[in-house]
Amino acid sequence: MGFLARNRDLVLATVILGLIIIVTAIRPTYIAPSNLRGIFNDTSILIILALGQMIVILSRCIDLSVAANLALTGMIVAMINATYPEFPVLLLPLIAAAAGFGLGAFNGFFVWKVGIPPIVVTLGTLAIYRGMIFIVSGGGTWVNSHEMTPGFLALPRTVFLGLPLLSWTAITIGVAVYLFMRFTRQGRAFHAVGGNPVAAVYAGLDVGRTQFIAFCICGTLAGLAGYLWISRFAIAYTEIAAGFELQVVAACVIGGVAIAGGIGTVPGAILGALFIGVVNNALPVIHISPFWQNAVSGAAIITAVVINARQGTRGGRLILRESHGGT
Amino acid sequence: MAVLDGQPRPIPPTIRPTLGQRLMRWEVLLLLVALAIFVFNANASPYFLNPYNLSDATFNFTEKAIIALAMALLIIAAEIDLSVAAMLALASTAMGAAAEIGAGTPVLIVVGLATGLMCGAFNGFLVTRLGLPSIVITIGTLTLYRGLALVVLGDGVYKNYPDSFAWFGQGYVWWVFSFEFVLFLVLAVIFGVVLHLTVFGRWLYAIGNNPVGARFSGIRVERVKFSLFLLTGLMSGVASILLTSRIGATRPNIAFGWELEIITLVVLGGVAILGGSGTILGVVIAAFVMGLVTFGLGLLNVPGIVMLIFIGGLLIGVISLPVAVERLTRGRRGSG
Numbered sequence: 099m100g101f102l103a104r105n106r107d108l109v110l111a112t113v114i115l116g117l118i119i120i121v122t123a124i125r126p127t128y129i130a131p132s133n134l135r136g137i138f139n140d141t142s143i144l145i146i147l148a149l150g151q152m153i154v155i156l157s158r159c160i161d162l163s164v165a166a167n168l169a170l171t172g173m174i175v176a177m178i179n180a181t182y183p184e185f186p187v188l189l190l191p192l193i194a195a196a197a198g199f200g201l202g203a204f205n206g207f208f209v210w211k212v213g214i215p216p217i218v219v220t221l222g223t224l225a226i227y228r229g230m231i232f233i234v235s236g237g238g239t240w241v242n243s244h245e246m247t248p249g250f251l252a253l254p255r256t257v258f259l260g261l262p263l264l265s266w267t268a269i270t271i272g273v274a275v276y277l278f279m280r281f282t283r284q285g286r287a288f289h290a291v292g293g294n295p296v297a298a299v300y301a302g303l304d305v306g307r308t309q310f311i312a313f314c315i316c317g318t319l320a321g322l323a324g325y326l327w328i329s330r331f332a333i334a335y336t337e338i339a340a341g342f343e344l345q346v347v348a349a350c351v352i353g354g355v356a357i358a359g360g361i362g363t364v365p366g367a368i369l370g371a372l373f374i375g376v377v378n379n380a381l382p383v384i385h386i387s388p389f390w391q392n393a394v395s396g397a398a399i400i401t402a403v404v405i406n407a408r409q410g411t412r413g414g415r416l417i418l419r420e421s422h423g424g425t
Numbered sequence: 426m427a428v429l430d431g432q433p434r435p436i437p438p439t440i441r442p443t444l445g446q447r448l449m450r451w452e453v454l455l456l457l458v459a460l461a462i463f464v465f466n467a468n469a470s471p472y473f474l475n476p477y478n479l480s481d482a483t484f485n486f487t488e489k490a491i492i493a494l495a496m497a498l499l500i501i502a503a504e505i506d507l508s509v510a511a512m513l514a515l516a517s518t519a520m521g522a523a524a525e526i527g528a529g530t531p532v533l534i535v536v537g538l539a540t541g542l543m544c545g546a547f548n549g550f551l552v553t554r555l556g557l558p559s560i561v562i563t564i565g566t567l568t569l570y571r572g573l574a575l576v577v578l579g580d581g582v583y584k585n586y587p588d589s590f591a592w593f594g595q596g597y598v599w600w601v602f603s604f605e606f607v608l609f610l611v612l613a614v615i616f617g618v619v620l621h622l623t624v625f626g627r628w629l630y631a632i633g634n635n636p637v638g639a640r641f642s643g644i645r646v647e648r649v650k651f652s653l654f655l656l657t658g659l660m661s662g663v664a665s666i667l668l669t670s671r672i673g674a675t676r677p678n679i680a681f682g683w684e685l686e687i688i689t690l691v692v693l694g695g696v697a698i699l700g701g702s703g704t705i706l707g708v709v710i711a712a713f714v715m716g717l718v719t720f721g722l723g724l725l726n727v728p729g730i731v732m733l734i735f736i737g738g739l740l741i742g743v744i745s746l747p748v749a750v751e752r753l754t755r756g757r758r759g760s761g
Contacts, residue, residue, distance in 0.1 A: 160560075162685070212745050215698045217560075221685055225737030232730040336730055341682065344507075344564050357561045389575040396569025400551065403565060407557050 106354045106406070110369045114376055121380045128383050135261060141375030142268035143330070145368050146323045147342075148349040149275045150316035152367040155350055157312040158292040158359030159216035163205060164320040165342035166227035169334075171197040171324030173231045176241040176334035179250045187249040194325035195318050201227060202317015206310035216309070224343070231336045243332035254329050264326055271319065276364040288312055292359025348395065349374055352402040373398065451695035455710045458743065459717060466721035473724055480601035482720035484671065486690075487605040488664040489683060490712035493690045494616045495660040497708045499653045500691055501620070503633040503700025506548060506654065507563040509661045510683035511570035514675075516540040516665035518574040521583025521675035530589045537669070538662040544570055545658015549651040567684065575677045584674040594671025605667050609712075612660075617705035625649070633700030689740050690715055714739070 122129040147164055154161045171194045178185055178193065201223070208219040232238045243251065254264035261269075279285035290298045291308045298305055328334045353370025355362030374395055381391055466473045473479075492509050499506055519540040520533045528536065548566055552559045596604045620626040631639040632646050640646050669675055694711035696703030718739065722732050 208741060208745065212748050214741065214744050214748070218692050218698050218744060219741060221689055221692070222737040222741040224685065225689070225733040225740070229731050229734030229737065232728065233734075238728070238730065344567065347561075348564055348568070351561050351564070357558050387576070387579070389579050390572070391575075392568050392572025393576050394572070396565050396567070396572050399565035399568060400562065403557055403561050404551075404555055407555065 107363060107365045107369055110353065110366065110373065114369065114373050117373075117376050117380060121384055124384045128380070135265070137375055137379045138268075138372075139262055139265045140379060141371055142264045143323050143326055144345065144349055144371040144375060145268045146271050146319050146326070147346045148353070148367045148371040149271060149364065150319035151346045152350050152353075152355050152362050152364070153275070153279070153288055154216075154309075154312045154316045155347075155355050155357060156288040156292045156359060156362050157309045158295065159209060159309050159312060160220065160347065160357070161202075161205060161313060161316050161320075162217065162220040162343045162347075163201070163224040163227055164316065164346055165339040166224045166231075167198055167201045167317055167320040168324040168327055168342070169336070169338040169340075170201065170227045170231050170234065171321040172328035172338060173235050173241070173324075173334045173336075175325050176246065176328050177234060179247055180241050180245040183247045187247065187253055190250065191253075191322060191325045195322045198321015198324060199314055199318040201321065202313045202315070203310070205317065206313030209313065210306035210310040213306075216313075228336070228340075231338075235334075235336070238336050241328075241334040246329070246332065251329055251332055254326050264330060267322075267326065272364065272368055279364055284308075284311065289360055292361075294360070345374060345395075348399045351406075352399060354406055356406075370402075373402075452704060452707045452710060454746070455693070455695065455707060455714060455743070458739075459710055459714045462714060462717045462721060466717060466724070469721065470724040473721065476601045478724075479720075480603060480606070482716055483603065483606045483609075485719055486712050486716035487603075487609045488668045488671075488680075489687050489690060489715075490709070491609055491612055491667070492657070492660050492664050492683075493687045493694070493708055493712065494612055494705065495653070495657040496687055497691045497694065497696050497703055497705060498616070498620060498629055499657055500688075500696050500698060501633045501700060501703050502629045502650060502653055503636065504552065504559040504650055504653065505563065505688070506559065506657045507684045507688075508544065508548060508567040508570055509657060509687055510680040511567040511574070512541055512544040512658055512661035513665040513668065513680045513683070514574045514677060515544060515570040516662045517669045517675040517679050518577050518583070518677070520665070520669055521586075522577060524586050524590070525583060530587050533586070533590055534666060537666045538659060541658040541660070541662020541665060542655060543658070544661070545655045546651075548658065549654030552654065553647040553651045571677070578675070578677045580677075582674055582676050586670070586673055590670050591673060592670070594667045594669070594673075605671070608663075608667075612663075613705060613709050617709075620705050629653075630701060633697075633702070686715075686736070689736060693740055693743060 118129065118134075127133065147168070151161060151164060174197055175190045175194045179187070179190060205216070205219055205223055208214050209216050235241070254262060254267070256263045258266060279288070287298070287303050287308045290301060290303055291305050295305050298308075327339060331338075349371040350362065350367055351357065351370070352373050353362070353366035353368070355367060355370075377394055377398060378391055381394065382388055492513070496506060496509065516537045520537045523533055523536045544566070548559070548563055551557055551562045551566070593604060598604050598607045620629065628639065628644045628649055631642065631644060632649060636646055664680075668680060672679075690711050691703075691708055692698055693714065694703065694708035696708065715736065718735055719729075719732050722735060723729075727735075
């Protein structure tokens with residue numbers, strides 16, 4: 099068990115491989131490189147969001163507004179593209195990231211300066227951002243694919259070295275976040291703040307500021323994902339990605355990120371997202387009705403949490419529980 | 426989740442509140458907000474002060490408020506249940522399936538309540554027996570329950586409910602007072618008595634403030650928490666009966682996203698999201714505030730999605746207000 103606990107990411111990777119092998123045994127075409135590339139590309143947006151969410155959860159917060167942030171920034175860039183088709187497309191991802199940064203900073207401000215619990219703040223902003231889509235789009239109109247310029251739609255689909263740019267974006271962000279979390283002082287600070295906020299204060303860290311930065315990063319990534327989502331699915335409307343925030347949190351949890359903060363790795367979050375992606379892609383292939391998708395991912399989340407908790411460190415609480423059971 | 430996490434809470438100098446402290450209570454602030462919205466609405470729309478309209482307005486929050494009562498107890502005991510709307514959907518699906526094979530109204534009620542209880546028991550088992558964080562577990566069971574409803578229903582719809590079943594969501598007890606509304610008030614009184622006047626209620630505050638201390642005081646923390654999850658499941662079953670009966674049909678996306686609205690309502694009612702404090706009166710007033718806001722905006726032809734902005738803004742605004750006031754007064758004292 100000790101080996102398993104230390105190599106949680108390895109276990110998850112094995113489980114994902116096992117899943118792929120089982121599905122391949124039923125449907126040999128599943129293992130085809132083109133299909134695997136497709137699965138990764140389908141999961142790219144979830145990976146990007148899970149990485150941002152991981153940083154927030156690490157610092158003992160949670161961001162439930164990511165999906166609303168994604169939908170709002172996506173609508174903003176879609177409106178810009180539809181209204182000013184001559185506007186350079188390459189600037190739109192930057193605008194989306196900047197808008198996302200603003201929305202994330204808004205969350206972070208209330209957590210840092212007003213001291214409202216993150217779950218409350220982001221519940222509120224979830225509703226606000228979602229409502230603002232309606233206003234930004236001038237009364238809930240849809241932006242359809244024929245209103246978007248070809249360049250806007252083609253950018254994430256452009257194939258470079260065998261992979262679409264969407265996949266490359268996820269890979270680049272994954273590597274960048276890994277290096278950031280591993281080798282910079284700020285990256286380590288998220289772990290410290292989430293693991294033990296009191297000790298972090300004594301170590302000279304500003305807990306509120308660190309959490310604010312976590313929300314900014316998460317918001318920026320959600321904003322970027324907003325552009326990617328809209329241009330990939332070629333449609334923007336109010337309800338886009340509704341409820342997706344819970345899948346993002348689920349990806350983190352499956353990947354072994356502790357909801358109480360302080361514990362979590364970049365490979366874990368990526369594997370957690372991939373697990374959800376593989377499950378979602380496998381069901382139709384083995385002719386299970388897509389209506390099973392939710393039930394299966396729900397069961398997977400619960401199983402993952404149970405296994406993670408079993409492997410987790412056990413401190414003084416164990417003594418209490420035993421003495422409690424003894425009475 | 427501020428810096429103070431893990432440190433003891435500040436203890437007030439006196440236990441008995443002064444008159445000023447009594448007036449500065451959260452419930453008073455909420456009541457003022459509710460009154461302001463009421464007066465504003467009455468001025469903004471001539472259709473607002475009509476007993477039949479007001480009665481109709483209660484329908485859009487009673488089902489959520491009934492679940493919120495149980496959720497309040499759960500949050501006071503420092504747990505949370507995000508699967509409430511999914512339990513509602515699954516209970517509604519179970520009732521629909523039972524109605525499809527010709528079950529009568531009494532059987533449907535039993536099926537609805539039993540489904541809620543079973544889902545609540547599963548949540549409670551996972552959280553208390555396996556010691557898992559409830560926010561994570563109930564994200565999982567949310568997906569699972571909603572998923573099971575989807576598996577059973579697919580893209581179909583159940584609508585063959587017996588005629589007598591419609592009374593629960595559409596019937597009136599007396600004059601303009603609907604069964605839903607009366608049931609909500611009765612349940613609110615029961616929950617208020619249990620939380621504020623019984624030993625069980627005291628246990629919840631003790632558990633929410635300090636679970637380890639509560640255990641050492643001889644409170645069976647796990648058992649109490651389990652009963653709260655059961656209760657939340659049961660109330661989701663009750664709400665499921667009301668909602669299904671009111672709209673007369675079940676689709677898998679019934680009550681989608683309600684969990685967040687219900688938690689918003691509880692938090693707006695002054696229940697600390699980290700556990701340990703809150704009152705049923707606050708939750709009841711918050712339910713009326715939400716109901717009045719959505720109804721008033723509806724009369725002004727504000728679309729539902731824009732109401733979200735007001736509800737979210739209300740949540741953040743009302744919670745920020747005491748902090749902002751404290752900051753301002755302290756800042757003035759500091760500079761002066």
